[in-house]
Amino acid sequence: MYKILTLNNISIVGLDRLPRDKYEVASEIQHPDAILVRSHNMHEMAIPPTLKAVGRAGAGVNNIPVARLSEGGVAVFNAPGANANAVKEAVLAGLLVSARNICQAWEAARTLTGTDKEIHREVEAQKKRFVGVELPGRTLGVVGLGSIGVQVANAALALGMRVVGYDPQITVQRAWALSAQVEQATNLDHLLSQADFLSLHVPLLEATRGLINRERLRNIKPEARLLNFARAEIVDEDAVVDAIEEGKIAAYICDFPSNRLKGHPQVIALPHLGASTYEAEENCAVMVVEQIREFLENGNVQNSVNFPDAVLPRTDSWRLAIANANVPTMVAQISTHLAEAGLNIIDMLNKSQNDLAYTLVDVDRPIPKYLVDGISAVQGMLSVRAL
Ligand SMILES: NC(=O)C1=CN([C@@H]2O[C@H](COP(=O)(O)OP(=O)(O)OC[C@H]3O[C@@H](n4cnc5c(N)ncnc54)[C@H](O)[C@@H]3O)[C@@H](O)[C@H]2O)C=CC1
Numbered sequence: 001m002y003k004i005l006t007l008n009n010i011s012i013v014g015l016d017r018l019p020r021d022k023y024e025v026a027s028e029i030q031h032p033d034a035i036l037v038r039s040h041n042m043h044e045m046a047i048p049p050t051l052k053a054v055g056r057a058g059a060g061v062n063n064i065p066v067a068r069l070s071e072g073g074v075a076v077f078n079a080p081g082a083n084a085n086a087v088k089e090a091v092l093a094g095l096l097v098s099a100r101n102i103c104q105a106w107e108a109a110r111t112l113t114g115t116d117k118e119i120h121r122e123v124e125a126q127k128k129r130f131v132g133v134e135l136p137g138r139t140l141g142v143v144g145l146g147s148i149g150v151q152v153a154n155a156a157l158a159l160g161m162r163v164v165g166y167d168p169q170i171t172v173q174r175a176w177a178l179s180a181q182v183e184q185a186t187n188l189d190h191l192l193s194q195a196d197f198l199s200l201h202v203p204l205l206e207a208t209r210g211l212i213n214r215e216r217l218r219n220i221k222p223e224a225r226l227l228n229f230a231r232a233e234i235v236d237e238d239a240v241v242d243a244i245e246e247g248k249i250a251a252y253i254c255d256f257p258s259n260r261l262k263g264h265p266q267v268i269a270l271p272h273l274g275a276s277t278y279e280a281e282e283n284c285a286v287m288v289v290e291q292i293r294e295f296l297e298n299g300n301v302q303n304s305v306n307f308p309d310a311v312l313p314r315t316d317s318w319r320l321a322i323a324n325a326n327v328p329t330m331v332a333q334i335s336t337h338l339a340e341a342g343l344n345i346i347d348m349l350n351k352s353q354n355d356l357a358y359t360l361v362d363v364d365r366p367i368p369k370y371l372v373d374g375i376s377a378v379q380g381m382l383s384v385r386a387l
């Protein structure tokens with residue numbers, strides 16, 4: 001029997017994929033083989049010696065001591081993309097609600113008192129007070145073009161917005177899922193200065209903690225609205241509240257309430273609802289449960305954040321994927337780079353998907369990182385990955 005400890009409520013649709021005759025699942029269990037978790041903070045927790053895997057039924061793994069688990073040989077899995085649509089819809093709601101001051105207006109209208117005549121007089125005053133803005137032509141800046149950022153960027157185009165994205169490490173898969181109409185900025189500060197709405201979709205890492213700080217907020221337009229459905233710590237809350245009070249930004253819409261934000265009229269803070277739809281909860285649970293099963297029963301690794309290639313079967317060719325590269329001059333430059341490094345091309349295939357051209361290059365030996373960097377530096381190249 002495999003023992004599975006659940007630290008949060010995990011959708012029953014996912015748990016039902018664990019056969020009862022092989023798995024014991026409980027929120028309190030001794031000697032677990034695997035842990036299933038959502039946002040529960042595992043950093044203070046002792047790692048059970050029997051533990052082999054942790055499955056995060058969601059995207060962010062900042063609540064999980066990945067380094068400590070890796071040292072102990074415990075594989076950590078997450079569910080990339082499984083809740084991206086849910087977050088995209090929450091962000092779109094935030095965008096529309098803030099553009100039209102819906103929350104503040106609803107709150108004000110809800111508490112109107114007096115006769116109908118008095119209420120109608122007050123309605124006229126509120127109409128003036130809560131005048132909003134329309135989205136077409138306004139610029140949405142999207143920071144982080146991963147599963148969620150790409151979906152948010154593509155969806156905002158349908159609202160008529162100009163969309164500019166920023167992600168210095170966009171993967172090839174994301175690059176071709178991104179609509180060609182989305183512009184890409186190479187500099188975060190440049191993006192911030194253009195945005196009427198700014199939406200954050202980066203993971204919480206040391207490099208992204210306080211990414212939107214006092215200095216960066218000075219770069220943002222005073223009428224800009226900041227949306228944070230990523231993690232609270234990515235934004236310096238003190239700086240954001242000060243910026244709002246000083247009229248340096250218009251609003252902060254986030255998924256993370258706190259004492260600092262409490263009661264502020266230009267702040268909307270939701271109770272971490274981004275991934276809370278039945279669909280997303282089911283998708284995440286099913287994906288992560290299948291991965292844990294595959295790992296425990298067959299030793300196969302899929303979507304692990306810390307346990308990558310070592311146990312994956314090695315193929316006899318190595319593949320480089322290059323977005324936006326099937327232009328003859330670029331192909332020639334790439335071939336030169338590879339030849340100079342002594343790599344022989346086995347196959348080179350030009351493809352295109354969603355208006356994005358890319359080239360797959362198979363070579364006969366491992367691709368050193370300096371070569372990937374060299375090819376990335378070829379002018380006009382969008383993204384290069386060794387797969
Ligand atoms: N509010 C909620 O309920 C939810 C919040 N999240 C948060 O959103 C984050 C993103 O989720 P996904 O899109 O699924 O992850 P993802 O891993 O697919 O995408 C993250 C992207 O951010 C980029 N990135 C990293 N550092 C960056 C930087 N300094 N500047 C610009 N881009 C940078 C990466 O290259 C990657 O493309 C999660 O890590 C999680 O913290 C995710 C799901 C639900």
Ligand SMILES: O=C(O)C(=O)COP(=O)(O)O
Pocket residue numbers: 038039040057058059060061083272275276
């Ligand atoms: O997937 C993520 O990163 C989330 O933030 C969702 O968290 P949750 O599973 O809803 O507690």
